[in-house]
Amino acid sequence: NGRNLLFLRHTIPAGSWSEPALLIDGRGILLTFRAYVGEQLIHEFGRMNSRGEGHISGISSHIIPLDIQHLSQTLVIHVFSDYSNIGIRGRVYIGSKSSIYQSIVRKDINKLVIGIFMVLIGLLDFFSYRHNIKTTGAIPMFGVLALALGLYTINVTTLKDVILFAPVFWFNLYIVSMTIIPVGAIGFVWQTFRARPGNFLHRLWILHAVYAAVCQLSFLLALYALAPISIGTLLLNILRWLLILEMFMIIGIISWDAFAKKDAQARIYLCGFLPVILAGIHDSLAGLDKIESSSSYVPWAMMVFILSLELIQRRLFIKVQNRLKKYTAQLEIKSVEKEELLRDLHDGIGGLITNIKFISEMGRSSTSIPEMKEALANISEHSSESLIEIGNFMQSLDEDDTDWPILEAKFRQFGEKLLASRGMIFHFSADIVDDIKRPDPVLFLNLLQIYKEALTNATKHAKADSVQVHLSADAANLRLSVQDDGIGFGKSIVHGKGLANMKARAQKIGGALSITSRPGTVVVLELPLKQNHP
Numbered sequence: 127n128g129r130n131l132l133f134l135r136h137t138i139p140a141g142s143w144s145e146p147a148l149l150i151d152g153r154g155i156l157l158t159f160r161a162y163v164g165e166q167l168i169h170e171f172g173r174m175n176s177r178g179e180g181h182i183s184g185i186s187s188h189i190i191p192l193d194i195q196h197l198s199q200t201l202v203i204h205v206f207s208d209y210s211n212i213g214i215r216g217r218v219y220i221g222s223k224s225s226i227y228q229s230i231v232r233k234d235i236n237k238l239v240i241g242i243f244m245v246l247i248g249l250l251d252f253f254s255y256r257h258n259i260k261t262t263g264a265i266p267m268f269g270v271l272a273l274a275l276g277l278y279t280i281n282v283t284t285l286k287d288v289i290l291f292a293p294v295f296w297f298n299l300y301i302v303s304m305t306i307i308p309v310g311a312i313g314f315v316w317q318t319f320r321a322r323p324g325n326f327l328h329r330l331w332i333l334h335a336v337y338a339a340v341c342q343l344s345f346l347l348a349l350y351a352l353a354p355i356s357i358g359t360l361l362l363n364i365l366r367w368l369l370i371l372e373m374f375m376i377i378g379i380i381s382w383d384a385f386a387k388k389d390a391q392a393r394i395y396l397c398g399f400l401p402v403i404l405a406g407i408h409d410s411l412a413g414l415d416k417i418e419s420s421s422s423y424v425p426w427a428m429m430v431f432i433l434s435l436e437l438i439q440r441r442l443f444i445k446v447q448n449r450l451k452k453y454t455a456q457l458e459i460k461s462v463e464k465e466e467l468l469r470d471l472h473d474g475i476g477g478l479i480t481n482i483k484f485i486s487e488m489g490r491s492s493t494s495i496p497e498m499k500e501a502l503a504n505i506s507e508h509s510s511e512s513l514i515e516i517g518n519f520m521q522s523l524d525e526d527d528t529d530w531p532i533l534e535a536k537f538r539q540f541g542e543k544l545l546a547s548r549g550m551i552f553h554f555s556a557d558i559v560d561d562i563k564r565p566d567p568v569l570f571l572n573l574l575q576i577y578k579e580a581l582t583n584a585t586k587h588a589k590a591d592s593v594q595v596h597l598s599a600d601a602a603n604l605r606l607s608v609q610d611d612g613i614g615f616g617k618s619i620v621h622g623k624g625l626a627n628m629k630a631r632a633q634k635i636g637g638a639l640s641i642t643s644r645p646g647t648v649v650v651l652e653l654p655l656k657q658n659h660p
Contacts, residue, residue: 236426272432311369337365409423528566559599575627
């Protein structure tokens with residue numbers, strides 16, 4: 127059935143240890159075993175029946191106390207294992223109990239600290255994104271990967287068994303971390319470099335999440351003797367090969383982004399992953415006895431890799447925060463613009479409607495036919511002006527309709543319509559650079575209102591025969607000039623409400639309005655666009 131019963135025999139060396147002990151290191155014996163010296167049972171692990179058959183009982187290292195009289199005798203370990211894990215995994219040491227503990231601490235303290243550090247980084251990432259998890263259900267894959275790598279690093283230490291001897295717990299933790307590592311690795315690349323639902327990486331991530339659940343279920347069933355351990359072992363071996371193949375795929379994707387797209391995040395990823403490759407090569411050569419080394423640099427490389435991913439996370443977070451700040455600032459600007467537009471709506475259209483109401487009341491109370499006709503004519507004129515004001519206001523609300531060509535067309539259309547009906551000559555010219563930023567709604571509406579007021583004054587009060595209008599704008603400045611050949615404005619007009627409104631509008635958009643009224647009136651608006659409307 128794929129399981130094996132075997133006896134391991136070894137002569138215990140003689141020595142001068144006061145408290146001799148035997149250490150079975152490196153995740154110990156996978157299933158169950160009994161240790162004998164002669165006929166004496168000195169240690170047992172797991173559940174083994176009378177025929178010597180047992181079931182998986184977790185993963186653990188074991189420190190077996192020995193008596194001095196056991197030295198130089200034969201140690202027999204009766205093992206019940208599966209085919210892929212025959213015998214003892216890792217190394218066997220003998221020495222004093224205190225020296226064994228000291229050796230474990232020296233060998234594993236760095237790994238344990240690194241593992242705990244990565245676990246804390248993962249938990250911190252979950253804590254940082256807890257609001258997003260609650261609102262959107264999206265789990266940060268960096269946190270998943272950091273947590274899984276941290277738990278895996280802790281699990282491969284012997285020190286963890288000294289601190290907490292819980293083989294079943296550590297075994298489950300090993301399976302969870304081993305199966306979740308590819309989930310986090312694929313998920314991080316998907317979320318960071320190919321964040322589109324339904325693409326290949328997303329589907330692969332879903333597959334790994336399901337596969338992780340199946341692996342965990344198979345090993346849980348094996349723990350309770352409801353399924354053979356060989357199924358779980360097969361699934362785990364398949365996962366290892368898949369992970370190797372997918373690492374090549376991930377490196378290919380990241381390398382393309384790093385060199386073809388010149389993505390800074392991808393380059394950081396490659397720099398962080400390079401130590402993992404080098405450390406893996408080192409440990410593989412050491413395991414094959416090609417080089418002499420008793421140290422493993424993989425945990426350190428994993429920590430460097432996680433820190434590089436954390437750097438990517440921070441960079442992306444800062445980028446998103448800057449976008450949010452920019453968007454918030456834009457919303458505040460839009461809010462101010464809307465308030466200005468509503469104020470203009472109240473002052474402009476509200477005043478016209480008030481005049482219409484006042485004139486209609488006067489006309490209704492009048493008994494004279496000529497007065498009633500005059501009132502109706504005034505109502506019609508004010509109604510037309512109101513419709514124009516409403517049209518301008520509605521257009522200013524749509525940013526797509528507040529561009530310079532549209533403003534030019536509005537200037538030309540209004541001037542031709544107003545002056546042609548009075549038999550006046552209208553000249554209009556514009557000089558606007560191509561790459562200038564479009565005017566915002568407040569600027570658009572106020573320029574239009576200032577222009578209309580200037581032309582209206584020229585037709586009503588200046589007694590002009592012709593009007594010349596020139597509009598120029600570049601990235602830094604705007605200049606609007608309206609010049610007529612009339613007799614000029616009287617003092618009542620210069621100090622009147624209309625010109626005061628024009629100056630107030632100019633000041634509102636950060637400009638300055640100058641009026642020269644003599645035979646021939648010149649109205650000039652100058653506005654620094656770069657400072658006030660970036």
